[in-house]
Amino acid sequence: MPAVHHETFRVRYYECDAYGHLNNINYLRWMQEAAFAASAAVEYDFARYDEIGHLWLVRQTDIEYLIPLAYGEEVEIKTWVMDFRRFRSRRAYEFTHVRTGQLAAKASTDWAYLNSETLRPTMIPKDMQRAFVPEGFPDKAPRRERFPTPPPPPANVFSIRRQVEWRDIDQMWHVNNAMYLAYIEDAATHVSEAHGWPMQRMTDAGFGIIARQHCIEYLQPARLGDELEIATWYSIPRRVAATRHYTISRVDDGELLARAQTLWVWVDIKTGKPICIPEHFLDEFADNLAGDI
Numbered sequence: 669m670p671a672v673h674h675e676t677f678r679v680r681y682y683e684c685d686a687y688g689h690l691n692n693i694n695y696l697r698w699m700q701e702a703a704f705a706a707s708a709a710v711e712y713d714f715a716r717y718d719e720i721g722h723l724w725l726v727r728q729t730d731i732e733y734l735i736p737l738a739y740g741e742e743v744e745i746k747t748w749v750m751d752f753r754r755f756r757s758r759r760a761y762e763f764t765h766v767r768t769g770q771l772a773a774k775a776s777t778d779w780a781y782l783n784s785e786t787l788r789p790t791m792i793p794k795d796m797q798r799a800f801v802p803e804g805f806p807d808k809a810p811r812r813e814r815f816p817t818p819p820p821p822p823a824n825v826f827s828i829r830r831q832v833e834w835r836d837i838d839q840m841w842h843v844n845n846a847m848y849l850a851y852i853e854d855a856a857t858h859v860s861e862a863h864g865w866p867m868q869r870m871t872d873a874g875f876g877i878i879a880r881q882h883c884i885e886y887l888q889p890a891r892l893g894d895e896l897e898i899a900t901w902y903s904i905p906r907r908v909a910a911t912r913h914y915t916i917s918r919v920d921d922g923e924l925l926a927r928a929q930t931l932w933v934w935v936d937i938k939t940g941k942p943i944c945i946p947e948h949f950l951d952e953f954a955d956n957l958a959g960d961i
Contacts, residue, residue, distance in 0.1 A: 730883045756778055860877075877934055907944055
């Protein structure tokens with residue numbers, strides 16, 4: 669069985685969004701911190717990775733939000749390694765509301781093990797695997813899900829551009845994985861405004877749109893000064909939810925750096941309960957829906 673690590677966090681005021689909920693980007697930041705602490709707990713801290721000349725980088729993040737978290741609430745993150753492949757390892761996370769015991773979110777990250785100098789994948793050493801999973805894995809590891817194939821974007825796909833700022837990068841001198849979530853949420857806000865639905869209009873109408881699931885695949889690093897283009901479009905509108913797709917590309921060479929999908933749910937602002945997507949809302953987004961709908 670894998671070594672299980674527990675970390676407790678308290679939601680701080682500046683980590684909350686306008687709805688009073690823990691902002692989505694902070695879940696990913698906490699996951700990263702919990703992963704670092706879990707690694708250090710089995711004697712693989714930053715100093716040891718520096719010594720052996722290797723590091724871990726996130727290749728994919730999947731998260732499902734189950735209940736919102738508010739200012740002052742304590743959350744326990746339970747994390748463990750789900751599997752090891754030749755160069756990659758998947759880690760699971762559970763967010764539990766300490767006072768109520770409710771599961772608030774669940775997530776996983778797919779980490780790649782790389783040589784620090786070349787940034788090329790390296791075989792994960794057996795002694796490292798034993799440190800994280802001292803009793804060994806069960807015979808059958810949980811199935812890995814590939815990044816879902818998006819439908820082709822509509823002819824009128826919406827896009828915005830932004831430059832990578834100093835505040836976006838981490839100690840690897842590239843955009844931190846959590847910041848990509850901020851980029852795609854900014855794109856979602858801008859596309860809503862462009863189609864006549866700024867946040868204030870939604871609030872006045874009594875509803876909000878909140879994320880239920882995020883899936884992000886990281887393909888190439890974005891670096892300081894890069895100009896990025898974030899493209900986005902809707903597909904699969906259901907009764908109360910719709911999937912929004914995103915690509916993040918570097919403008920200079922057109923290289924695809926990341927792609928993402930988010931399941932957004934329409935909710936009543938006062939009750940937090942899901943509501944049907946207003947018909948006129950979808951009508952105004954007709955040119956941003958994938959053509960197979």
